[in-house]
Amino acid sequence: MPDIHVSAAVIVDRDGRALVVRKRGTTRFMQPGGKPEIGESPAQTLIRELAEELSLRVDETALRPLGTFVSAAANEPDHRVVADAFALRAEPHEVVVQAEIDELRWLSPGDWTSVPLAPLSTEHLLPLAWS
Template identity: 40%
Template sequence: MPKILTIAAMRLLDPAGRILLVRKRETTMFMQPGGKLEPDESPEAAVLREVREEIGLVFAPEQVEFLGRWDGPAANEADTEIHAYLYGATTTDAPCIQAEIEQMMWLSPAVAMERDDIAPLLRDHVLPSLLGG
């Protein structure tokens, strides 16, 4: 039986509709900014905290929209299933690499779906829904 990991992530778009993807230190897959919930922390509070810590952007709760919850295999942890609460926002502010983030990039969702270094949950579930598929 797989381990269950509950996370909150941000589908962050720029005005051109590109999605921000990050790669954490000592990992190979790109994913959305976000991370594990702290004990007694709501998914919304977790995503706001993680985005601030990882890429230096601050959002008020009313600036983010709950997009849904997706489940799928973890990209970087064997025998682990992710339960991901996904929030969305658009920004004109420039993110900066902080905390455990090693690399980031803005890509169109269609281009991101074609890459083999995108986390499976993002590539197979979140991006298709973003593209209306």
């Protein structure tokens, strides 16, 4: 099964809600992030993706590494996603939907089943948001 390498952000606001996004042409919500460009570190990938997708400017010192996680890919059948995940804080007023993002949601621990989520989110990343 081919691997897709990405960087992903577990973003939580001051009220303990976690940010998830849905990319254009997809049905499942997931943590923001994306695939690296040549020569980028996982942190550099995430910083670029957050700026492109959410107009969120983040300094690398604000990223807390969470580890590398593997799950079935949400949008590519018969692929696995291998995600370098980082935690950070942000507030809703700091985030603006742009690029390929169609929609975002801030989920509380009690309502994270209210939207269809990617396996990586349910298996690994959202539990970390509220641990």
